[in-house]
Amino acid sequence: MTSNTRRTFFKIAVLAIAAFFVFIWNKLILQHLNTIQHSKTVVPFNKNKVVSFYDNYIVVNQNETTTVLSTRCSHLGCKINELENGKLVCPCHGSEYDLSGKVIKGPAFKNLEVIPSKVISNGESIEIGN
Ligand code: FES
Secondary structure (H helix, E strand, C coil), X not given: CCHHHHHHHHXXXXXXXXXXXXXXXXXXXXXXXXXXXXXXXXXXXXXXXXXXXXXXXXXXXXXXXXXEEECECCCCCCECCCEECCEEECCCCCCEECCCCCEEECCCCCCCCEECEEEEHHXXXXXXXX
16 A cells, blocks of 8 residues: 555545544434423414414414424524425425424434424413423
């Protein structure tokens, strides 16, 4: 092995190791840090709207079911606050989720967090969190 070949092999090995650690950091650590505790809060409920965005929550009301999702993208935590063609789209890197919070398109691979909730006050409000 010449010194040039050795040097090239060493560079490739260092890049491969760095790529491995970036992959592990993203997949195993950052995406799991996105799960946060939600203290109890109450927001108004508009049963005529399919999707309502609040500061930390997305309320989805369809098929007689109300689901509350976190606005934090499961990739790196950007705030999702727009609906495009029936999908929740992250403005940072373009991950897409369906209205149940399931990932449709990456880079995120983890679904949006579903937050426990219940409709209260004769259907006027939603209590979110535990
Ligand atoms: S933070 Fe949402 S796709 Fe990267």
